[in-house]
Every structure is written in C-alpha cells, then in structure tokens.
Amino acid sequence: MSAQHDHPAPGPVRHGGPGWITTPLTDGLVRGALELEQTPHGLLPHRLPARARAQFPDGTPAMAESQPSGVRVVFRTRATAVELDTLRTKMGYEGAPPRPDGVYDLLVDDRPAGRGHTTGGNELTVDMMTGAAESRTGPVGTVRFTGLPDRLKDVEIWLPWNEITHLVALRTDAPVQELPDRGRPVWLHHGSSISHGSNAASPTTTWPALAALRGGVELINLGLSSSALLDPFTARALRDTPADLISVKIGINLVNTDLMRLRAFVPAVHGFLDTIREGHPAVPLLVVSPILCPIHEDTPGPSAPDFSEVGAGRLSFVAAGDPAERAAGKLTLNVIREELARLVERRAADDPHLHYLDGRELYGAADFEELPLPDQLHPDAATHRRIGERFAALAFAAGGPLAGPPAK
Template sequence: MSSPHDSSTPSGSTDWTTTPVTADLLRGALDVERTERGVLPHRLPARARAQCADGQLTMAEAQPSGVRVVFRTRATAIELDALRTKVAYEGAPPRPDGVYDLLVDGRLTGRAGVTGGNVLMVDMATGSAETRPGPVGTVRFPGLPDGLKDVEIWLPYNEITQLVALRTDAPVEPVPEAGRSVWLHHGSSISHGSDAASPTTTWPALAASLGGVELINLGLGGSALLDAFTARALRDTPADLISVKIGINLVNTDVMRLRAFTAAVHGFLDTIRDGHPATPLLVVSPILCPIHEDTPGPSAPDFSNLVEGRLQFRAMGDPAERAGGKLTLTVIRDELARIVKQRAADDANLHYLDGRDLYGEADFAELPLPDQLHPDAATHRRIGERFAAVAFAAGGPFAARRA
C-alpha cells in the first residue's frame, strides 16, 4: 500500500500530465464548488446548503463520503494534491487521519492519506469551533500495472477535501457510465461512515459493492433530521433505488415529538415520491442502540475518559417522558412500520426494514458500540453484508430494478 506525503511538489523526474478535476471525473457528489485552491465536492446542492447554516450539517455534507475521482488511463503513477480539513477535539488525542482508497478495475490496489491541511478544532464543552489553516498535501500511488484501466480514488469520508491537482504519467479520460443501477441512500453518521476503516468499507459502500450498484451516499453525520431540503435533494437526484434510514439523529437532538415526527415522515416520503413515483423506496429504522431504545434524548458526550482517547455518549432523557410524545428508538420503529404499512397499500414499491435485522441484541453482545452510538469497522462490514443480503438478493426490495 502507498504511504502519505505532505508535499504538493511532483515527485521524481516523471513526465507528468496534469488534468483538471471537473465534474465529469467525480461520482457521488451532487454539486462541485470551485474554490481558490481547487474544487470542493458537496453532497447537498447549493440550494439546500443555502437553507441551513447549521455548522454540523455544513461540515457533514462537505465530507465526501462515497465520492470518488474516476477516470480511465494507462498511467502507472498517480498523484492527487488535496487540502483537507480534519476535525479535532480540545483535550482529546488526535483522531485518525482520513484514508484514500485506490481501486483499479474494481479491485482495491492502494490505500494512503495526506498530511498537512486545515484543522477544525472543536470544543465539545462549549460548542465553539476554530479553523486552523495548513498546507496542501499529496497522496501518491506509484507502481501501478501498465495497460488501460479504470481507476477510482475514493475520498476520505471524514475529512472535508478540496481537490487541487491530479497528475498522472499518462493522459486520463472520463469513464463512460457502466449502465449499473444507481442507489441513492440517506441516513445518519452511521451511514456517513463513522468509525469505518476506510471510504470503501463504510457499510453503504460495502453493500453497494456487493450489490453491483453505483452509490450516492447522503449519509449526513448528525443531520438526518427529516429536513425538507434533504428530501428535495433526494427527489431531484436521478436514481434507480432509494433508501432512507430514519431515527437516531431525531433522538440524539431531541428535535421533535411523535406528533411532528409522523407528519414529517409522511412529508419526507411524499417529496421523494414527487420525483420518484415508482422507484423502489426502502425505509430503514435504526439499528440497536441500547442507551436510546427506551430512553429519550438528547444525547450528551461523556468527557470522563476523553484524555485517554475514549469519548462515549449517554442518554439524557427520562423514559417517563415518552408519555408526552418524546421519541425513543422503540417508538420510532413502531411508528415507521405503521406508516410504511399504511402507505404500502397504495405504493407497491415502498418497503420497510427493521434496523435490528442489520444489528441487533446478539450483535451488540459480540460487537458492542464503542462509544454507545457508532459501530466499529467490523460492525460496518456486518451491516453492509446483511443489507446487501436483504435488499439486493432475489426477492428483495431492490432486486427487480437492478441493472
């Protein structure tokens, strides 16, 4: 595997070809912003971003989970200059660096990262954040096989990434669409990829690979809140298959009660159906999360072990508050199942999946959630494999429309 470098100067005496990174070389992004340094992929369109100034959403949608640079070339060496923005937390050890996965003709061939870049320093006690600027870095993939090949560079799911320059030792060209079905997925930080090993090993990326489909991942850490602008983004994005994973962020943030939740789910699904009236649409409820199964939110960070690098979360609500309409995961699952059953009477392409079929009590006993909210790398793999086995298998909700 290749290793990271922090210099943006081309290495060695290679005769490099520099290719502008343009939208036709990017997949998985809904918008591409030109910056002073290069291009910044976005996972929400400009109209959606203009309707919400929330810092968490701004950070999450600009972290390019599922976004990849795709091209065809005979190159044996590739360099990509990138300016990352990495998140760090006051008082905590450094978080792991983001990872770039290199796929050649669909096979993982290299894994590397960049150093340098900006640091977004977050004080979780006060909620304040400060950006500390840094230099552009370079990720290098030398020693590739000769001959014409399709190359994919999957960008880190957890670092905002401005793409500055793409260099190769042979010309590149866009890869024609392969005719595979496009799977559009929306969810929380778990779908975003939190604590996965790399961008191709988040559970949606793994499921997409197993299902043989093209992924557009709108998993937005902390931001799966049934926002109308997100529903419109889903409505307006061409797709053959759609899934929405709803629940955990609504409890985390304690953003609504049951009365508002029911109407918001119907409105969210109505909006998607305005653009995709007959597309297979799978509603997925939350995976098991014991702290919030029967205890409402909000969630709060537990700083007691932060200096040791262990951040955990705890539920701050009172189970008795469910009587007043406060949401728990059990309440959400029951209501989602009821809503889908009601709507499916007139919508044969609407389906429901209980998230505990992806990760349930037995899984928690074997692979507990390290911070009480997010799965680790092994659990991402398990969830991805199970989702693929349910959704893409013969007779599954996505089987009929796969190209």
C-alpha cells in the same frame, strides 16, 4: 477524453516530473457528489446542492455535507502511477482523543489496489458543549499510488469520508479519459453519522460503500453526520437527484438531538416521503429504522458526551432523557420503529414500491453482545462490515426490495 496539459499543478508538486500529465479535475472525473464548487483552494465536492446549503440553520449540516463520504475521483487509464493533490480539513473535538488521518482508497477494476493518506491541510477543532470552533490553516498534501498494472483499467480514488477535501490536481504517467457509464443502477442513500461513516476504517469500508460494492450499484451517499433530521431541503435533494434505487435510514438523530415529539414525527416522515415521491414516483424506496442502540432503545434523548474516560483515549455518550418522558411524546428508538413500520405498511397499500427494513436485522442484540458500540452510539470498523454485508444480502440480493432494476 479529458483535456490534458503539462504545466505545474496548483500548490506544491511533491512528485511528478517530466513526462507526467496533469488532467483538469472536472465533473466528468468525480462521482458521488451532487455539486462541485470551484474555490480558491480547489474543487470542493458537495453532497447537498447550493439551494439546500442556503437553508442550513447552523454549521452542522454544512460540515457533514462537505465531507465527501462516497465521493470518488474516477477515470480510465493505462497509467502505472497516480498522484492526487488535495487540501484537507481535518476535524477534531475539544477534549476528545485526536482523530486519525483520513484515508484514501484506490480501486482498480473494482478491486482494492492501495490505501494512503495526505499530510498538511487545515485543522478544525469543535467544542461539543458550546459548538464553538477554532481553525488552523496548512498546506496542500499529495496522495500517491504506484505499481498499477500496465493496461487499460478503471481507476477510482475514494476520498476520506471524514475530511473536507478540496481537489487540487490530478497527475498520471499516462493519459486519462473519463470513465464511461458502466450501466450500473444508481443507489441514493440518506442516513445519519452511521451511514456517513462514523468509525469506519476507510472510505470503501463504510457500510454503504461495502453494500454498494457487493450489490454492484453506483453509490450516492447522503449520510449526514448529526443531520438525518427529516429536513425538507434534504428531501428535495433526494427528490431532484436521478436514482434507480433509494433508501432512507430514519431515527437515531431525531432521538439523540431530542428534536421533535411524536406528534411532529409522523407527519414529518409522511412529508419527507411525499417529497421524494414527487421526483421518484415508482423507484424502489426502502425505509430503514435504527440499528440497535441500547442507551436509546427506551430512553429518550438528548445524547450527552461522557468525558470520564477521555484520559484513556475514549469518548462515550449517555442518554440524558428520562424514560417517563415517553408519555409526553418524547421519541425513543422503539417508538420510532413501531411508528415507521405502521406508517410504511399504510402507505404501501397505495405504493407497491415502498418497503420497510427493521434496522435490528442489520445490527441487533446478539451483534451488540459480540461487537458492542465502542462509544455507545457508533459502530466500529468490524460492525460497518457486518452491516454492509447484511444490507447487501437483504436489500440487493434477488427478491430484495432494491434488487432492481437490472443493469442498464
């Protein structure tokens, strides 16, 4: 059981009062993060370890890994009311419509039981053309859930996937204990902003969270917005993280950043998978190619922002490459799919636990006709649900590449 005390929590206590218990936030109460950093503002969850963070070439992966997609505060309690103080950093883009407030999802015994958000916090505005950022500071906020059932239960508070979140204080009206291991396989996933959460409605409705809840697995989500770039430090993080099941979704960021040519791509994928296999030689490993994205199917990157409809509250992207540049080795999504399928087939001859999934089985041409990508790159909330449901059915169901091992 976690230690408990009743002195006031750091920052403004907006609720609580006599009889409430403040429980220190420790590693045992947080899941989905690879490290927790104690800062002057609170406990900051990281989705990449310090060794990786020391090798970032710019601020993009730093922003992505510190946004806690898939990270949740978990505990067992009889409490009927719960409060979590956090200091958020809300991100926006210069000239783009303001982003909505980040959402906190409450699960009780794996079932949705509430949704909320905080106020205050910091703001960071980024200029997409120059990369320059402007920040403003703000106060700690509180998310509160009441009316929970008066019985011993498992409680999970999923943090906003798109807001850097310092954990400041946890208060309840009954004691809290650490949630024991529930014997579920740990699924470690890496991908782009689509895996990170893009335009999902909430932290439990990103497609990886939906798939994990349907598949009965414990999610560690290393979906990193704009940063699924076959970086060696990410491969080492995947290698060194205990997991029962692993998937890596490769492709879209390599095209929309115009990062590398075909000659570099194939060896980089081999190296990425080799590194993962150093730590997980026999774990089921699923390579997933990109979902359909019409602007980049046969047109190379980079992607460029289209501000023509910003006045109407819409920001879109266009492909700035030239299809003729494929002859010089520029990557498109179709080229990447062909190479990944060929590469996995060759490796699978010596690695029976390696599998491939064409991303268009998750979202393809018929889906685009029904549920087009609102900004030409990222799925909306309904599409996240569709992708999550399909991934669970294709990967976690009996006979799927991530169907095992059985629960511990």
